[in-house]
Amino acid sequence: RKEVEQDPGPFNVPEGATVAFNCTYSNSASQSFFWYRQDCRKEPKLLMSVYSSGNEDGRFTAQLNRASQYISLLIRDSKLSDSATYLCAVNSRKGGGGGADGLTFGKGTHLIIQP
Amino acid sequence: GAGVSQSPSNKVTEKGKDVELRCDPISGHTALYWYRQRLGQGLEFLIYFQGNSAPDKSGLPSDRFSAERTGESVSTLTIQRTQQEDSAVYLCASRPDPDFAPHEQYFGPGTRLTVT
Numbered sequence: 001r002k003e004v005e006q007d008p009g010p011f012n013v014p015e016g017a018t019v020a021f022n023c024t025y026s027n028s029a030s031q032s033f034f035w036y037r038q039d040c041r042k043e044p045k046l047l048m049s050v051y052s053s054g055n056e057d058g059r060f061t062a063q064l065n066r067a068s069q070y071i072s073l074l075i076r077d078s079k080l081s082d083s084a085t086y087l088c089a090v091n092s093r094k095g096g097g098g099g100a101d102g103l104t105f106g107k108g109t110h111l112i113i114q115p
Numbered sequence: 116g117a118g119v120s121q122s123p124s125n126k127v128t129e130k131g132k133d134v135e136l137r138c139d140p141i142s143g144h145t146a147l148y149w150y151r152q153r154l155g156q157g158l159e160f161l162i163y164f165q166g167n168s169a170p171d172k173s174g175l176p177s178d179r180f181s182a183e184r185t186g187e188s189v190s191t192l193t194i195q196r197t198q199q200e201d202s203a204v205y206l207c208a209s210r211p212d213p214d215f216a217p218h219e220q221y222f223g224p225g226t227r228l229t230v231t
Binding site: 034 | 158219222
């Protein structure tokens with residue numbers, strides 16, 4: 001099982017709809033989780049951290065399910081500008097391929113919001 | 116404040132030539148990472164620097180790749196005898212001291228390397 005896995009998509013969603021996607025991780029000792037957004041030919045930018053209790057930022061809600069080892073991102077009332085690739089990132093232990101206390105990234109889920 | 120900066124933004128080189136990529140992290144960030152991202156692919160970890168500790172080089176794909184960092188500032192990634200498969204975007208990220216901050220990383224705009 002890969003360390004961090006995401007459905008690559010693309011997810012084609014009409015404007016205004018709600019969309020959700022998950023990211024599974026294999027290391028049960030992982031402590032920190034993040035969602036990054038990456039626009040075409042741009043660098044990843046931190047979207048939000050994922051806390052144990054879940055967190056919400058405007059139209060975006062992130063949740064963590066430790067028992068099943070996945071994190072989720074839900075986008076409500078989607079906008080055309082939400083079209084991007086969403087990367088999940090999970091902290092890794094030293095030697096785990098991400099650098100000490102580094103992050104292991106999924107390959108991303110491609111989201112396309114259609115007018 | 117200023118974010119992570121990288122230079123050059125684009126680099127086209129001939130196969131077999133050496134290239135040097137530069138990263139200026141956010142001031143005060145002690146941790147610095149290099150990643151490679153091939154077209155349509157995910158982020159591939161290359162190397163990690165933390166303060167004065169020995170760097171974690173476990174992600175470097177071959178001995179043609181090396182990186183240095185001066186103290187807690189500028190880092191350079193060097194690729195010797197470039198090959199076409201080295202063509203990718205090379206991303207640098209920095210992070211505050213892990214004792215005082217969570218693990219989120221902040222990325223530079225990347226250097227797009229094309230080997231012809």
